[in-house]
Amino acid sequence: MFRGDNSHSLSYEQQAKFIQDRITNVEKNFGELCVAFGDYARKTARLRDMGDELSKVLKDYSSNEIVNKSLSSGLDNLSITLTAIEEYRNCEVQRLEAKVVGELCQYETICKHAREELKHTMNVREKELARKKVLDKARERQPFNRQQVTYAESELLKASAEMSRTAKGLSEQTEFFERRKLQQLKSLLSDFIMIEMTFHGKAVELLTVAYQQVKDINDKADLEHFRRKLRSPEKQISTGISARSSSLASLMNQSSPLRDEEDAMRSSRRIKSPEKNLGRSSSLAALMNHSPTKEDETATESEESGDQETSDDTESR
Template sequence: MMLLGRGLDARDNQTRQMQDAVSNVEKHFGELCQIFAGYVRKTARLRDKADLLVNEIYAYAATETPNLKVGLKNFADEFSRLQDYRQAEVDRLEAKVVEPLKCYGTIVKLKRDDLRATLTAKSREAKQLSQLEKTRQRNPSDLHVIYQAENELQRATMDATRTTRHLEETIDNFEKQKIRDIKNIFSEFITIEMLFHGKALEIYTAAYQNIQNIDENEDLEVFRSSLYPPDYQSRLDIVRANSKSPLQRTGSSKSSLRTAQISRRMLRKDEEEDEEEDEDDEEDDEEDELDTTKEVLQ
């Protein structure tokens, strides 16, 4: 009886350790599952915000100067391509990380069923042991009753032993699967993140180069041309001519007056010279007529 009691105590300790192992997985795997699921949701929301950003960049680029328009559009193209990889990241995390952790809800439930079966068998064994002790104390001479109680205890012990061995095997497999799954889940998580961030670095580099390739000076000339139409320079010259200072206008008037005075002097001089030439021509004509007359008289 003492050996049987010790065996029961050893199995109880073993069962408690198995319960603790299952409870530990249930608690922490549940937390990990919730946190990873939140991580995936945050990543999906980031993808959605990035899509909004891409649409706004496209809308803004359509209003800008040529080089800036092309640079922004190329940037948006690269950033949009990155969101495709981010979507793939979300899908892979859901399938390779969150779902395997979710599966542990079912796995833990099955292990708890095994634990309950083992505990039930052990409880029955303990009850039969107690019943046998009471029978021996009450009817120490009733061998038939004691024999029946011993048989019941033996069957209960065999059932408890069987369920305990089954529990040991299933918990051992559970522990191996847990370690293997933890390795796989975290390895997948790191691999997925590395693939995404490696591709993100490549795309961000291309997007950065597209922004750096924007020709600021050329776009500035285009902007200035839009402000100043082709006939602007001629109008600007007229405005400048009409906006001279009073001193400049006075100097210009004086210069014009002097020019007019000189022109008038030259005109009078020309007229006087013409008059003198006319008088000389008349004198020459008179002399010619006089000479002609003299010749006729002679």
């Protein structure tokens, strides 16, 4: 490359143009690849953020759900699984940025250096051509001035030697540039595919777990539990019973003159008819557990009237 006689000067120009076109082509294509993979990584990162937000919403729903226990547990497990998927997606984003986008971004500098190397080679080539023209003029105008002709020849030899070294270095640099481009592009694409395969493999495993977690939600049991809650809320029932019991106890503990007189009469009756008093005690226990009804009040009044008549008969006798 860049070697030959004057008749091959057109070949030098063609070679330089070919190298220039290759550098420009690589710079353009790798730049577009860098932008495309960068957009891909950024959109994947946004998808990761949206997945984290979805996991948070599922977690909040699980915390707020107090009736459907199976649904609450399923949502909590699904939230944890989706969070794990987004952790793997975060690793995917980091690897894409480091192994793909980062490597592609370096080619802007690599192409710049290659273009500078080509420009330096062309400058050396122009210097060699200039020395060649000086020698030709010296030979034409002063063919017998050996000193000037010899000096022009020595300068041309120096320029040719420098051109030879520069051309050889450029040839090696160009070949290295092309070889590295092929190897790195192959490696970048392989890394991209492996990164995606690794993520999607883990995602399939975790999504299988997530599917089973959703299948484990017992909607029938949750619906039955909801129906029981709808028919008789447990908290309201227990609160009502305790309130009634406390009210009844407070009523039973109140003291009044009428209550004292009734106690005195009942103590006198207790001596006469202990069996009836025993039955009344049992009815009092029942009264503690149940609220009085109209039938109970009627029966109580009839018994008291019967006891009163028995007492009157005894006194008259």
